[in-house]
Amino acid sequence: MALLSLTPLILMGFLCLYAHLRGHDVYAALLDGAGKGLRLTLELLPALVLLFSLIYVLRASGLGEYLVDLAAPLLRRLGVPEETAPLMLIRPLSGSGALAEASALIARYGADSLIGRTAAVMIGSSETTFYVIAVYFSAAGVRETRWAIPAALCADLACFLSAAWICRLFWG
Amino acid sequence: MLGTLFTLLFLLSLYFSVLSGSEAQAGTALLTGAQEAIPFCLGIAGSLCYWNAWMELAERSGLAARLSRLLRPLLCRLFPRSSQSGEVLSALSENLSANLLGLGNAATPAGIRAARGMASLGAAARDELSLLVVINTASLQLIPGTIAAVRASAGAKAPFDILPAVWLSSACSVCAGLGAAAFFKRIWPCCR
Numbered sequence: 001m002a003l004l005s006l007t008p009l010i011l012m013g014f015l016c017l018y019a020h021l022r023g024h025d026v027y028a029a030l031l032d033g034a035g036k037g038l039r040l041t042l043e044l045l046p047a048l049v050l051l052f053s054l055i056y057v058l059r060a061s062g063l064g065e066y067l068v069d070l071a072a073p074l075l076r077r078l079g080v081p082e083e084t085a086p087l088m089l090i091r092p093l094s095g096s097g098a099l100a101e102a103s104a105l106i107a108r109y110g111a112d113s114l115i116g117r118t119a120a121v122m123i124g125s126s127e128t129t130f131y132v133i134a135v136y137f138s139a140a141g142v143r144e145t146r147w148a149i150p151a152a153l154c155a156d157l158a159c160f161l162s163a164a165w166i167c168r169l170f171w172g
Numbered sequence: 173m174l175g176t177l178f179t180l181l182f183l184l185s186l187y188f189s190v191l192s193g194s195e196a197q198a199g200t201a202l203l204t205g206a207q208e209a210i211p212f213c214l215g216i217a218g219s220l221c222y223w224n225a226w227m228e229l230a231e232r233s234g235l236a237a238r239l240s241r242l243l244r245p246l247l248c249r250l251f252p253r254s255s256q257s258g259e260v261l262s263a264l265s266e267n268l269s270a271n272l273l274g275l276g277n278a279a280t281p282a283g284i285r286a287a288r289g290m291a292s293l294g295a296a297a298r299d300e301l302s303l304l305v306v307i308n309t310a311s312l313q314l315i316p317g318t319i320a321a322v323r324a325s326a327g328a329k330a331p332f333d334i335l336p337a338v339w340l341s342s343a344c345s346v347c348a349g350l351g352a353a354a355f356f357k358r359i360w361p362c363c364r
Contacts, residue, residue, distance in 0.1 A: 007332065038217065053209070063181075094177065102322065120334050133305055141288075142298070155346065162341045
């Protein structure tokens, strides 16, 4: 596990050396990147305010619990923590919504809990499927998506199931 | 699409809160949620900026370009038709390497260039366009910076210790996507 925490550090060290040896101004590049990151965070903020509020109401109203109860028998049989049901529903539709839901799960159950980890792995290994499909096909001017949606949803399903199983295997 | 989803979820939540008699809590939750978004964003802003800084360096130092050249043989096998066009191949490899490095800002424009190039190749490349989209909907990102930032701000002991799980799960997802693509390609009715 020590090696794992080292991975990002080794990558950074390698990158730093590589860029410096190739004659780039490492500090200037990092500074620009950090500035872009700040703008990115600010762009994320309005969506997060709306979706955090939505997710909180969803939970307070009992709708979240209703969804969890509805999906629980199936998910339990599959070995997926049922608390992640709303996250799996939102993930393909809205990236910020999924981030809001995952952070609520992580805050509630703890970052190092099985549910918190499962939520993190689910988010880390999936994309906002419908958004990507919409962007690519509309940019290419192709109206017929053919089998892209079913195939992408198969990939999402495999991602969620494997995330749950792998987390259970590692930390269960 | 998001507009419909938001309206639907919002109205459903209101309906449920009236049903269960928790209007008061729901009203408070609306504002608490909105309020909570700010500390959340601030909590991850530092890590996000820092992570982005390294991504910028990877792009500028030419590491991303080098990685994209390494990926070309693989892409020629996945996209036999469209990779015959040099322009599409370079857009494809740029897209894939940016995805791997988590350079979202670079991945989408390159992917769109590839998609446009494929569309101009006509019906022959239609299946390959769908394959490109499916690969892009499965996350290939090697280091998921945002969720690691969320974990760090929530007090995880080692925010990056989920990495192997993320890699395995991403691999399962990509394989399932490729498998599903190969399957659907066969059974999908050829229209027109």
